[in-house]
Amino acid sequence: MTHPFEPDDDDPRAFADLASPDERPHRVARADEIPSEHIDQDARRVLSRLQRNGFEAYLVGGCVRDLLLGRRPKDFDIATAAHPRQIKRLFRNGRIIGRRFRLVHVVYGDHVIETATFRGDPGASEDEGDLLIREDNVFGTAEEDARRRDFTINGLFFDPNEGVIHDWVGGLADLEDGVLRTIGDPAIRIAEDPVRILRAIKFATRLGFRIGDETWAAMCDLAGDLMRSAPPRVLEEILRLMRSGTTLGAFRMMRACGALATLLPTVDEFLGTRNDPDPAAHDRADSYWRLLEALDTDLHAGNDPTTPVVLAVLFLRLIERRVDERGEGLGDGDWARIASDEIDPIASRARLPRRAIERAKRIITAQRRFTQPSKKNFRPLLFLRSSEFPEALHLFRLRSAAWGQGWDLYEAWRERHRRALEMPEEEIDSLRSKTRHGRRRRRRRRGGSRSERGAGRDGGRED
Ligand code: ATP
Ligand code: MG
Numbered sequence: 001m002t003h004p005f006e007p008d009d010d011d012p013r014a015f016a017d018l019a020s021p022d023e024r025p026h027r028v029a030r031a032d033e034i035p036s037e038h039i040d041q042d043a044r045r046v047l048s049r050l051q052r053n054g055f056e057a058y059l060v061g062g063c064v065r066d067l068l069l070g071r072r073p074k075d076f077d078i079a080t081a082a083h084p085r086q087i088k089r090l091f092r093n094g095r096i097i098g099r100r101f102r103l104v105h106v107v108y109g110d111h112v113i114e115t116a117t118f119r120g121d122p123g124a125s126e127d128e129g130d131l132l133i134r135e136d137n138v139f140g141t142a143e144e145d146a147r148r149r150d151f152t153i154n155g156l157f158f159d160p161n162e163g164v165i166h167d168w169v170g171g172l173a174d175l176e177d178g179v180l181r182t183i184g185d186p187a188i189r190i191a192e193d194p195v196r197i198l199r200a201i202k203f204a205t206r207l208g209f210r211i212g213d214e215t216w217a218a219m220c221d222l223a224g225d226l227m228r229s230a231p232p233r234v235l236e237e238i239l240r241l242m243r244s245g246t247t248l249g250a251f252r253m254m255r256a257c258g259a260l261a262t263l264l265p266t267v268d269e270f271l272g273t274r275n276d277p278d279p280a281a282h283d284r285a286d287s288y289w290r291l292l293e294a295l296d297t298d299l300h301a302g303n304d305p306t307t308p309v310v311l312a313v314l315f316l317r318l319i320e321r322r323v324d325e326r327g328e329g330l331g332d333g334d335w336a337r338i339a340s341d342e343i344d345p346i347a348s349r350a351r352l353p354r355r356a357i358e359r360a361k362r363i364i365t366a367q368r369r370f371t372q373p374s375k376k377n378f379r380p381l382l383f384l385r386s387s388e389f390p391e392a393l394h395l396f397r398l399r400s401a402a403w404g405q406g407w408d409l410y411e412a413w414r415e416r417h418r419r420a421l422e423m424p425e426e427e428i429d430s431l432r433s434k435t436r437h438g439r440r441r442r443r444r445r446r447g448g449s450r451s452e453r454g455a456g457r458d459g460g461r462e463d
Pocket of ligand 1: 060061062063074075077148149150151154155193195196
């Protein structure tokens with residue numbers, strides 16, 4: 001049986017069989033279909049003041065794309081001919097930020113309008129054969145700024161005061177056709193910044209766009225180059241993908257173009273080869289896809305996962321497989337070690353906060369508490385009141401949804417949690433101190449002379 005979401009022979013993205021126009025003339029279009037109330041008032045204020053002072057200025061990037069698609073933009077960015085100091089001079093509430101490329105945050109309460117000076121072509125890099133952009137700090141014209149952006153649909157400039165959209169890159173046509181394409185030669189643009197592979201996947205899955213043939217071919221050719229991008233940036237993009245409700249589609253694309261094998265080789269290996277005749281291999285991949293699907297569905301129902309939950313989803317099945325291979329009777333310590341082996345190498349390379357990593361491991365290790373809660377030394381009430389309980393329960397809900405079992409247990413634990421939260425604080429404290437006390441007594445009885453002597457000298461301090 002084939003899981004409906006595991007691509008077989010089909011290419012997972014729909015084909016964009018469109019000619020790629022090399023000649024993209026400057027097109028100016030009326031933007032009558034954008035209702036003015038959809039445009040942020042603070043952004044409009046910044047634009048108007050820049051323009052009144054003689055500086056060319058536009059709304060740019062994601063907000064123009066989203067306005068044209070009738071979606072609500074996440075934020076409104078501005079690009080202008082004014083240099084950072086000139087912008088700063090016009091706005092008392094402006095803060096110059098950034099070391100490498102300085103831009104200005106114009107701040108209205110907790111709302112920030114990012115205002116950047118047009119950037120130009122970074123020019124030839126020192127090593128002629130190496131396209132990777134490391135510096136990006138030359139000022140330029142509006143057209144140059146548009147051309148150095150990543151995808152055509154992200155390269156549109158909008159002047160709401162004139163009601164006009166400037167298109168130097170063919171973005172309007174691609175928006176109409178629902179196609180995602182790099183600006184310029186995809187092989188060059190992706191080699192310059194391989195993270196654009198993940199950005200392409202993010203926009204294609206989020207907007208339901210097809211990826212143009214040449215762009216897709218370059219993504220497949222250059223997926224290995226993702227090794228050269230800064231790991232924190234790469235993992236941040238993956239976690240962002242996973243928090244956007246299109247994880248399943250995004251991971252299918254990452255797998256199909258080879259990005260998954262580069263970035264998360266253990267996950268790629270876990271999913272096995274496409275046409276593995278072994279039914280166990282197929283079930284294994286199926287269980288992974290189902291968990292990603294559950295994450296998406298849960299998110300659409302309004303439950304945003306935390307970073308530890310997302311990390312746990314990424315590695316849960318890999319850890320469970322290792323545990324299964326080791327057989328029965330593994331304790332918390334074994335689980336924790338296996339979880340560390342799987343998660344630590346990737347998470348620390350990406351410099352994820354230690355706390356998030358530790359928490360991800362704890363909520364994975366905690367999963368067995370939901371199904372076999374009556375272990376020795378287990379205090380359900382302390383588990384219910386532990387800080388990681390809500391995230392552990394979130395992961396348990398995802399597992400129940402993914403594999404269609406354990407839903408009754410989930411409901412029961414949720415109810416227990418509700419009741420535990422109503423318990424008076426003193427009762428919990430006394431239970432905690434009883435548990436600590438019990439642990440100390442046991443340790444002393446065992447007669448480990450060092451810990452006993454240590455405890456005595458420190459006046460019974462725990463550690
Ligand atoms: P979102 O809605 O997710 O914020 P966005 O299009 O606004 O999408 P951002 O990451 O906020 O994306 O970037 C803003 C704009 O900056 C993009 O629309 C694009 O024009 C440009 N940009 C961002 N990252 C890159 C990149 N790696 N290479 C070239 N241009 C980029
Ligand atoms: Mg944005």
